[in-house]
Amino acid sequence: MARLTLLGFVLFTLGLAGVIQLTAWVTTIRAELPATPDLAELPVSVAVVDRNGALLRPFTAGDGRWRLPVRKAEVDPRFIDMLIAYEDRGFDGHEGIAWNSMARAALQFVGAGGRVVSGGSTLTMQVARLIEGQPTRNAWGKLRQMVHADRLEDELGKDDILDLYLTLAPYGGNIEGIRAASLAYFGKEPTRLTTAEAALLVALPQSPEARRPDRDPEAARRSRDMVLDRLVTMDAIAEEEARAAKLEPIPIARREFPMLAAHTAEAARKAQPGARTVQLTMEKRLQEALERLGAARARMIDPKVSVAILAADMETGEILASVGSAGLLATESAGFVDMTTAIRSPGSTLKPLIYGLGFELGLAHPQSLIEDRTTAFGGYVPVNFDGFNRGTVTIHDALTQSLNIPAVVVLDAVGPARLVSRLRRAHADARLPVDTAPSLAVGLGGVGISLRDLVGLYAAIGRGGMPVTLRDGVGKPKPESNGVSAPVLDRVAAWYVADILADVPPPLNGTPGRIAYKTGTSYGYRDAWAIGFDGKTAIGVWVGRPDGAPVPGLSGITGAAPILFEAFDRLRNRRAPLPKAPPGVLFASNTELPEPLRRFRHPNDNLVARIASPEIAFPGDGVDVDLGLREGQEAALTVKVRNGVPPFTFFANGAPFGRPRFAREGIWQPDGPGYVTLSVVDAEGRGDSVTVFLN
Incomplete structure (x- = not known):
């Protein structure tokens, strides 16, 4: 009896010593644990999204990994159910440690001579390991993981722990988190996953490098099927469902991450340092469609040619799509250059504003007659694009045919300075040659302007002459001076211009009257333009070489206009008819006009020099x-x-x-x-x- 009492005392003493030692270890481990990460501050990839939250372009995190922010609510619930069933059935009930699993793992550890056979880790313990980034294939590592899991359960809710797992779980290479994995392997967000896709994403984090489908598709298939089989035995999914899922092919390569609105997304990321998610005004569907359109058309023209397209809501000024080039990685056409903001010669695209000023000042009506004949303005003698004169034409026809001489005659009457001033009212940054005043050459392209500014100008014309500030979500829009926006044109003049532009003959792929538009070709065939609008949206297209080299034969009507009409085809439910005439519009033929409006007359005809002989x-x-x-x-x-x-x-x-x-x-x-x-x-x-x- 005395021996038994002594044995009990010895065991009690040893047990007490073990408890004291274990307590000391736990205390030491807790003191060494890193702070529990705040998911809102966890280093993740910057995600640039569209107006509806759809991903346009992600950027790698600071450590070069694709780690996209994600929450449980943004993941297919079926995947969550399968993950918990496979990895941690007691997740909702335990406090970080599943003791029955740990006991089983300990017995296996002893039976295997100190080698870990199964981990018995809960999802919380896996999150602890992911946070520390340390292996746990030994007893000390497992103890540390358990202590860390216990603290996580104290400080976080179950959904927060799941969010950390969904963000940090490894999926091979530099892919972390289910959102990045779903995009990399399936090319889609994880909001809707098939059973086979969900099973593969459950299996990969256990051994991400060995099971990577882009390196060993067969290993990936075996691991997916193993998950499916186990879920069947656990009654988590039906056998028929698992059998059908096994027939689904395994992805054999990583997909490229989205790179939509690449130029704008890069500018937005730089403009908002520290932001995890940056929202732009674009629509992903339209952006994607117009990027495909621009790239396809550029390939048809010339490998060195780029295409830029910009679409904007005329009422709000929100940019719906911004295609800066024919492809960010297109080296021959300098795809890294954003041609929506590049300063180029606008060709004939300013003519609508010139005639609009003539209408506003009471100098003309669309049916007024004007002479298209060689006219000299000092040393400046403009000629038409084709070299021919048409004689007496209406202003309507002079604009629809884009005749140069009548446009310069009207510009001489309204004044180049007034034209530039109205451009600035439209928030267009018109660039004149250094130390020069506006001249008549401005009307035919002798000024620098961007596609974005031209779209803003046409949007103003389309909305009755009232300017609108275009914005895309990058930084803050420019404030209006004194909160007041002066009109670019009065309502009647703007409507006259829009009505004429609706009569411009369309390209071969276009339908007459659908949109109001104008083309332009800069000197030397360097820039081809087409800008237009309907009742809701303004779209502009630029085609050319970013290096400014000529493209022989390139013109607005053949190069840019077909793209413009195809761009409007892709608007779908955003299409709207052109606005109706406002009060004050004069509907009349030339003979019905008041005498002063029947023929355009320069305010000072003596300033218009000689008329050339026939x-x-x-x-x-x-x-x-x-x-x-x-x-x-x-x-x-x-x-x-x-x-x-x-x-x-x-x-x-x-x-x-x-x-x-x-x-x-x-x-x-x-x-x-x-x-x-x-x-x-x-x-x-x-x-x-x-x-x-x-x-």
């Missing part, structure tokens, strides 16, 4: 013209004239054959082959002659 543009002097006369065919010769003042009288060998009222061409039917002298005389008695051979 010239026969076709046929050229001394050329042979093949009309098929030698074969006995009957044919007519069209004689075309440029410059001069209509009406014109046409002669063949001294005999008149036509005197059209406004037309700049005469049609003559020769008797047979041979030489002929063709002449023309304008209304002021000036003439020109050519001699040609007809055969």
Whole structure:
């Protein structure tokens, strides 16, 4: 009996000593544990999202890992159920340690001679290990993990612990957290996962490198199927569901993370340092569609050509899509350059504002007549894009045909300084050459401006002349001076311009009247533009080379306009008709207009210099013209004239054959082959002659 009492005392003493030692260890471990991380401050990837919270572009965390912020509520509930069933069935009930699992693990440890067979770790203990980043394949590491888990349970709720696991769990390489893993392996957010996808994401954190599907798809398949089988035995899923899930293929490569609105996203990240989530005004669906459109069109034109597209809500100024290039990584076309903000020559895209000022000042009406004839302004003599003059045209037709000479005549009347001032009212940063005042060249592209500013200008025209500040979520919009925005144009003038632009002939892929738009081509075929709007959205397109090199044959109507119309096709439910006419609009033909508006007259016609004499543009002097006369065919010769003042009288060998009222061409039917002298005389008695051979 005495021996038993002594044995009991010895065991009690040893047990008490063990408890004291264990308590000392626990105290030491608790003192060494890192602070419990605040999920709101945990280093994660910056996520740039669209107006609805959809991911546009993530950036790696400071340590180079993809670790995207995520909460339990943002993950498929089916995955959560499968994770808990497989990893920690008692998660909701224990306080960080599952003692029955730990006892089983301890017995296996002893039976295996000190080698860990199964961990018995709870999800809380796994979170503790992830926080510390230390291995726990030994008794001391396991004890430390248990102590840490106990503290986590004291300081956090179950959902917070799950959020930490969902954010920190390793999935191979530099992928951490379920959101990054779902995007990397399935190309989608984890809000909706198939049973097979969820099972794979449950299996990977146990051995992320060995089971990586992009390195060993077969190992990944085996681990997924093992999870499915175990869930069946636990009655967590049906056997039929598991069987169907096993038929789903395993991803064999990592997908690229989204890189939408790449230029704007980068600017937004830099503008908001420290932010975990940065929200832009873009719509992901539209952004993605327009990026595909721009890249496809650029490939069709030239590998060195880039495309920029910008779409904005005219009422709010929110930018709905901003495509800065044909692809951020497109090296030949300098894809890293954001061409929505680049300063370029706008070509003819400022003409609508020029005519709008003429309407506003009472100098003209869309049906007013204006002369398209060579006019010199000092040493500046503008010519039309095709080199031909049309004679007397309406201002409506001068704008729809984008004639240069009438636009400069009107600009000379309204004043280049007023044009630049109105651009600034539209919040456009018009760049003039250093130390120069605005000149008439501004009207045809002699100024620098960005695509973003042009879209803002057209948005102002589309909303009745009232300016709107475009914003994309990067920084704060520019405040209006004194809180007041002066109109770019009055409502009637803006409507006249929009109504004319709705009549501009569309490209081959377009439908007339759907949008109001204008094209432009800068000098030397360096920039092709197309800017337009409907009743709700303004869109601008730029095509060209970022290095400013010419692209022979590139023009607004052939290069940019088709992209513009396709961009409007992708708006879907945002389409809206053009606005109705406001009070004060005068609907009248030219003959019904008040006398002062029937013909555009410069306020000081004496300032407009000489009118050039008429010239026969076709046929050229001394050329042979093949009309098929030698074969006995009957044919007519069209004689075309440029410059001069209509009406014109046409002669063949001294005999008149036509005197059209406004037309700049005469049609003559020769008797047979041979030489002929063709002449023309304008209304002021000036003439020109050519001699040609007809055969």
